[in-house]
């Protein structure tokens with residue numbers, strides 16, 4: 154009898170232990186590593202054989218399209234492949250990342266994006282134009 158009661162108690166103790174403490178309720182997990190990029194004006198005539206820059210990103214990123222725009226505070230769907238440059242003095246290459254329409258429309262602005270997003274080269278001679 155004692156053993157039975159004890160095992161029920163430890164079951165509840167384990168359940169309580171497994172529950173996250175309330176103080177973590179409002180903590181946003183993920184997107185903790187951030188990166189600054191500049192949205193550059195990719196001309197719509199500059200299209201590769203993938204069909205669209207979003208398809209280009211899908212073809213070469215090795216990632217599936219994220220549910221949210223990678224901009225750190227954005228909760229819209231990524232719908233377009235945007236041309237960006239890393240905010241770096243050593244790397245001025247053009248990259249494609251998926252962005253929502255709002256952020257894609259903000260040409261020439263700097264954005265803070267999660268760096269878990271893959272940066273795909275916009276240089277077709279290095280990707281689909283090989």
Ligand SMILES: [Zn+2]
Nearest residue numbers: 201203209281
């Ligand atoms: Zn392409």
Ligand SMILES: [Zn+2]
Nearest residue numbers: 222227253256
């Ligand atoms: Zn966005």
